[in-house]
Amino acid sequence: MIQASELFSDEVLQDPYPTFDRLLADGNVHYLADQQLYVVLGFDAIREVLADPATYSSNLVALLTTGAESAELQVADTGGVDVLATSDPPTHTTHRALVQPRFSQRAVRDLQSDIDALLEPRIKQLVADGGGDWMRSIATTVPVRVIGYILGLPEDDFDQLAAWSDDAIALVSGVATPERIGEAMMRVIEFSAYLGKHLDAAVEIRTGAMLDIIADAVADGTLKRDQGTMFLVQLVTAGAESTTSLLGTCARLVASDASVQAELRADPWRIPALVEEAVRLESPFRGHFRTTTCATTLDGVDIEEGARLMLLWGASNRDSSTFDHPAEINFDRPQPRSHHSFGRGIHFCIGAHLARLEACRAIELLLAATSDVRMSTGVVRYVPSLVVRRLAELELSVS
Numbered sequence: 001m002i003q004a005s006e007l008f009s010d011e012v013l014q015d016p017y018p019t020f021d022r023l024l025a026d027g028n029v030h031y032l033a034d035q036q037l038y039v040v041l042g043f044d045a046i047r048e049v050l051a052d053p054a055t056y057s058s059n060l061v062a063l064l065t066t067g068a069e070s071a072e073l074q075v076a077d078t079g080g081v082d083v084l085a086t087s088d089p090p091t092h093t094t095h096r097a098l099v100q101p102r103f104s105q106r107a108v109r110d111l112q113s114d115i116d117a118l119l120e121p122r123i124k125q126l127v128a129d130g131g132g133d134w135m136r137s138i139a140t141t142v143p144v145r146v147i148g149y150i151l152g153l154p155e156d157d158f159d160q161l162a163a164w165s166d167d168a169i170a171l172v173s174g175v176a177t178p179e180r181i182g183e184a185m186m187r188v189i190e191f192s193a194y195l196g197k198h199l200d201a202a203v204e205i206r207t208g209a210m211l212d213i214i215a216d217a218v219a220d221g222t223l224k225r226d227q228g229t230m231f232l233v234q235l236v237t238a239g240a241e242s243t244t245s246l247l248g249t250c251a252r253l254v255a256s257d258a259s260v261q262a263e264l265r266a267d268p269w270r271i272p273a274l275v276e277e278a279v280r281l282e283s284p285f286r287g288h289f290r291t292t293t294c295a296t297t298l299d300g301v302d303i304e305e306g307a308r309l310m311l312l313w314g315a316s317n318r319d320s321s322t323f324d325h326p327a328e329i330n331f332d333r334p335q336p337r338s339h340h341s342f343g344r345g346i347h348f349c350i351g352a353h354l355a356r357l358e359a360c361r362a363i364e365l366l367l368a369a370t371s372d373v374r375m376s377t378g379v380v381r382y383v384p385s386l387v388v389r390r391l392a393e394l395e396l397s398v399s
Contacts, residue, residue: 002030020315029301037308041315043322045299050344056290060086081230098217102210108353115358118142119365127369131397134251143243147236152209164191168237174386195232241388243355245284248391250359253278255375255396265367273331275359280339283313286389313340370398
């Protein structure tokens with residue numbers, strides 16, 4: 001039986017994969033008795049959970065938080081409003097139908113020129129400077145602007161949106177200090193009030209964007225107002241965070257492996273394969289919760305009704321029983337999209353097509369503007385969080 005500290009110490013959060021390998025060798029499902037939490041690591045076990053939303057509810061029932069002076073964790077109940085990613089059928093079906101058309105492959109493809117307009121000047125400046133922090137200049141700035149544009153929020157507010165999104169992520173990070181939690185809580189309240197104001201205004205003054213769709217759903221009773229506001233919070237934070245993480249991983253893989261970079265320069269058509277391997281190797285979210293609606297058995301482990309589970313995407317994506325040489329990049333990997341980083345089934349990430357396009361365009365434009373890209377330092381550090389896996393910085397040297 002494992003302890004929470006084995007999975008969530010700072011050392012393991014920075015490099016969880018040796019621990020995942022060790023645990024997977026002993027089984028796909030492990031119980032953390034000190035937290036009354038089941039962690040699911042195996043590919044097949046997670047696939048079984050995702051295929052059965054009736055047994056494994058997505059309602060937001062818990063958050064992990066560290067103790068004030070230790071690495072031990074506590075599972076805390078939450079009174080959050082469940083929408084989209086944390087709602088169950090039939091509610092989830094209604095929620096997804098509202099926004100699915102705006103995130104379809106065709107709709108996202110039409111955004112390419114707008115995405116390029118955000119990426120090109122920033123990459124040009126990075127090259128002119130001889131390099132810099134890819135995370136600060138590209139990865140954390142572009143995705144939130146794309147989401148803001150899709151929603152129809154004022155362009156002048158995009159920097160503030162990025163700051164608020166970081167506050168929301170810090171609030172659920174599980175490792176923030178009490179002072180940071182208090183500060184983040186106040187900022188998230190501001191964030192919600194801001195989005196609520198624009199939601200109300202969109203009923204009368206149309207934006208021509210997704211904000212109108214959410215406003216209409218509130219006006220006709222499909223969504224309650226607090227659901228509409230939380231819908232927007234989730235689209236901004238989760239959507240931007242996933243893409244930010246993916247942009248960072250893609251650039252790191254290119255800059256840290258000369259053979260990978262050479263192959264992509266010789267054959268840019270392989271960039272989508274790189275993106276798929278990047279999101280498999282480093283899932284943007286470490287995991288998501290489920291709760292059982294009835295007693296069940298998962299991979300031979302009996303689980304009681306009302307149990308909490310954490311699905312560890314990063315572990316399942318490197319399960320050697322499913323992926324050959326899982327820690328390596330393979331541009332010709334069979335079924336390259338079989339990973340769980342974007343979820344699967346009814347909760348497949350609504351913004352997956354958008355994240356893929358932004359990552360592909362960023363790497364294509366970076367390679368086109370340079371002859372060589374390297375990491376300025378071999379040190380890689382991730383943002384401290386129990387929830388997200390995002391590079392804190394990525395200093396590049398380019399020519």
